[in-house]
Amino acid sequence: MQIDIIGRGNVGWHLLQAFAGKADVVSVDSKSLAELRLDADIYIISVSDNAIEEIARRLNELLDSSRFVAHTSGTMPLDALDSFFGRTGVFYPLQTFSKNVNLDYREIPIFIESHSPEDESLLSEVAGLISNKVIRMDSQRRKDLHIASVLSCNFVNHLWTLAERYLNEKEIDFSLLRPLIEETTRKLKRLSPYDGQTGPAVRHDNKTISSHLQQLSDYPEISGIYTMLTESIESLHPKK
Amino acid sequence: MQIDIIGRGNVGWHLLQAFAGKADVVSVDSKSLAELRLDADIYIISVSDNAIEEIARRLNELLDSSRFVAHTSGTMPLDALDSFFGRTGVFYPLQTFSKNVNLDYREIPIFIESHSPEDESLLSEVAGLISNKVIRMDSQRRKDLHIASVLSCNFVNHLWTLAERYLNEKEIDFSLLRPLIEETTRKLKRLSPYDGQTGPAVRHDNKTISSHLQQLSDYPEISGIYTMLTESIESLHPKK
Numbered sequence: 296m297q298i299d300i301i302g303r304g305n306v307g308w309h310l311l312q313a314f315a316g317k318a319d320v321v322s323v324d325s326k327s328l329a330e331l332r333l334d335a336d337i338y339i340i341s342v343s344d345n346a347i348e349e350i351a352r353r354l355n356e357l358l359d360s361s362r363f364v365a366h367t368s369g370t371m372p373l374d375a376l377d378s379f380f381g382r383t384g385v386f387y388p389l390q391t392f393s394k395n396v397n398l399d400y401r402e403i404p405i406f407i408e409s410h411s412p413e414d415e416s417l418l419s420e421v422a423g424l425i426s427n428k429v430i431r432m433d434s435q436r437r438k439d440l441h442i443a444s445v446l447s448c449n450f451v452n453h454l455w456t457l458a459e460r461y462l463n464e465k466e467i468d469f470s471l472l473r474p475l476i477e478e479t480t481r482k483l484k485r486l487s488p489y490d491g492q493t494g495p496a497v498r499h500d501n502k503t504i505s506s507h508l509q510q511l512s513d514y515p516e517i518s519g520i521y522t523m524l525t526e527s528i529e530s531l532h533p534k535k
Numbered sequence: 536m537q538i539d540i541i542g543r544g545n546v547g548w549h550l551l552q553a554f555a556g557k558a559d560v561v562s563v564d565s566k567s568l569a570e571l572r573l574d575a576d577i578y579i580i581s582v583s584d585n586a587i588e589e590i591a592r593r594l595n596e597l598l599d600s601s602r603f604v605a606h607t608s609g610t611m612p613l614d615a616l617d618s619f620f621g622r623t624g625v626f627y628p629l630q631t632f633s634k635n636v637n638l639d640y641r642e643i644p645i646f647i648e649s650h651s652p653e654d655e656s657l658l659s660e661v662a663g664l665i666s667n668k669v670i671r672m673d674s675q676r677r678k679d680l681h682i683a684s685v686l687s688c689n690f691v692n693h694l695w696t697l698a699e700r701y702l703n704e705k706e707i708d709f710s711l712l713r714p715l716i717e718e719t720t721r722k723l724k725r726l727s728p729y730d731g732q733t734g735p736a737v738r739h740d741n742k743t744i745s746s747h748l749q750q751l752s753d754y755p756e757i758s759g760i761y762t763m764l765t766e767s768i769e770s771l772h773p774k775k
Contacts, residue, residue, distance in 0.1 A: 305733060344735070344742040370735075370743045389711065391718055391733045396725050402714050430711075439705045440712075442747050443698040446757070447712050448719045449734030450764045451691045456728040456771065458683040465679045471629065471670075472680075472687050473723075474642050478631055479688045480720040483713075485636050488696040493545060493631045494689030495584070495610075502584040503610045507682050516767055517686070523763055524690045527756055531696065 296421065299332055301325050301350060302341035305392035306367050310341060313400040313425040325350055331357060337421055339386055340376075341367040347375055355379040363414060369441025372434035373408050384409035384418045387437055388426070391448050404428040406437050457517055489531070496528035536661060539572055541565050541590060542581035545632040546607050550581060553640040553665040565590055571597060577661055579626055580616075581607040587615060595619040603654060609681025612674035613648050624649035624658045627677055628666070631688050644668040646677050697757055729771070736768035 296318040300310050302325045314320040323330045325342050331354075338358070340350050347366050354364060364376055365384035376383035385408040390398065405422040407429060409415045415431070422429040432440070455476070459469040482491045495503035504525055511518035536558040540550050542565045554560040563570045565582050571594075578598070580590050587606050594604060604616055605624035616623040625648040630638065645662040647669060649655045655671070662669040672680070695716070699709040722731045735743035744765055751758035 343738050343740045344746075345740055368743070370746050389715055391715060391722065391731070393722060393726060393731050393733065396722055396731070398718065404711055404714065436705065436707055438746065438750055439702065440707055441743075442750060442757075442761075443702050443707075443709075444712060444715055445734055445736075445747065445761070446694045446698040446701075448715050449732070449736065449768070450694050450760075451716075452719055452728050452732055453736075453764055453768050453771075454686045454690050454694075455723065456732065457767070458686040459728055461686075462679065462683050465676065467676055467680055467683075469683075471644055472684060474644065475629055475631060475684055475688050476691075476720060476723065478638065479692055480716060482631065482633060482636055483695065483716065486633060488692050488699055491631070491633050491636070492689070492692055492696065493633065494685055496685075496689065496693075498583050500583045500585055503608070503681075506584075506610050506678065507685065510678055510682060516770075517682075520690075520763060520767060521682075521685070523760060524693055527697070527760065528689070528693050530756075531693075 296337075296424070297321075297332065297335040298421065299323050299330075299335040299338045300341055301328070301331070301338060301354070304341065304343070305394055306388070307341040308394045309390075309392045309398065309400075310339065310367075310388075310425075317424045318421070328353060328357065333358060336363065337384075337417065338362060338364045339367060340364065344368050344371050347371055348379075351376050351379040363417065365409075365418065369444065370438050372438075373410070374434075382409075382411070382414050384414055385434070385437065386418060386422060387432075387441075389440065389444060391452070400425045401427045404430055406430050406432040406440070408433060408437070454520075457520070461514065461517060492528065492532060494528075496525040497532045499529060499534045536577075536664070537561075537572065537575040538661065539563050539570075539575040539578045540581055541568070541571070541578060541594070544581065544583070545634055546628065547581040548634045549630075549632045549638065549640075550579065550607075550628075550665075557664045558661070568593060568597065573598060576603065577624075577657065578602060578604045579607060580604065584608050584611050587611055588619075591616050591619040603657065605649075605658065609684065610678050612678075613650070614674075622649075622651070622654050624654055625674070625677065626658060626662060627672075627681075629680065629684060631692070640665045641667045644670055646670050646672040646680070648673060648677070694760075697760070701754065701757060732768065732772060734768070736765040737772045739769060739774045 363382040387406040407418040603622040627646040647658040
């Protein structure tokens with residue numbers, strides 16, 4: 296199987312690692328397209344959503360329009376590529392990818408979509424080379440899943456960033472929070488997040504909340520986020 | 536060691552489990568105080584911050600004022616108990632506690648504070664019965680740590696709650712996110728959260744962000760949180 300991966304960001308970097316030894320894979324610089332092969336079985340565009348159409352347009356100038364081209368976006372619809380190629384697909388691996396952080400690719404769900412059963416079967420074969428969890432999903436539902444993943448991963452990680460920076464300024468070691476953070480995740484296996492909610496907001500403990508907001512008076516960004524998420528917790532967990 | 540734990544919420548419930556077999560421990564209903572012993576070595580008040588002073592006042596009517604009384608709050612200062620008892624302390628276990636979810640207590644950091652070396656040594660002995668990580672910390676820094684733990688645990692868990700409810704409405708299985716959530720946490724061992732940030736906001740991928748906000752137009756609560764956290768990520772990670 297000849298696979299050309301266009302883009303060398305986090306996702307492109309990991310797809311190259313994942314396919315290495317399992318397919319004839321080439322990494323293509325999205326700026327130059329210099330390494331592009333003209334006869335690959337599938338072209339996987341792995342760039343920022345902002346850039347997908349521009350890359351597809353340039354690929355269209357270089358490749359036969361009968362080539363099979365897919366993108367890796369959670370949010371862009373399948374038809375984003377339809378004006379450039381006759382055979383298009385989506386190949387969306389649901390994971391947080393950072394270069395040089397190893398992953399067990401077999402556990403990563405890959406969501407696929409295409410217009411024809413033949414192309415879907417090819418996508419499924421390609422995804423099956425690296426993952427045990429290949430799932431068909433339409434563009435609308437994939438976007439909903441992507442939104443949920445932004446909440447569950449990107450925003451979560453940013454809260455940790457804010458906590459780390461706050462503690463660094465106070466010269467308190469962020470690693471003191473590690474057992475707490477690990478247990479927060481571990482508990483998800485036992486309880487729904489709704490049932491596992493703890494902290495001042497779910498207790499409607501106004502004394503603690505006011506005291507925290509007072510302590511955060513020099514940190515308007517954190518206190519804005521604190522207020523909004525506290526109100527959201529309180530409204531979802533009414534006082535008993 | 537005679538330990539009376541006042542309060543049967545999540546923390547009180549877990550302290551009772553933790554001390555069982557390691558001390559002579561009694562759980563006291565904070566409403567009735569019916570089981571209270573008059574001669575315990577330490578009284579640990581484990582109730583909502585709103586209620587600590589009221590409980591201390593009622594204990595003061597029942598106990599000799601020379602008794603040693605501590606609270607488990609991350610945020611209330613040590614001196615919150617000083618008007619009621621001559622010997623006071625703080626015994627703050629940093630963890631997310633849900634009843635019936637087992638924990639390895641030895642890994643939980645316990646932050647202690649008191650006015651005298653003798654009481655501090657008693658607190659340290661009591662904490663050492665259940666944890667390998669007993670740490671002295673003053674009230675101001677403990678409150679900062681508590682704020683960071685609200686960001687890192689309570690708010691994180693709430694984002695998972697919002698994601699789960701959103702996916703449930705769309706009839707998408709929340710468990711599809713589990714590998715992502717686990718990797719988000721696991722990655723913290725390899726990279727600082729700042730360096731591990733991924734997603735549309737850190738890429739300044741406006742196309743994805745607008746598309747998500749449009750999809751969230753019927754979910755004003757989620758879209759408010761989405762906007763605020765996206766702006767916070769963008770401002771902390773300027774476009775390269």
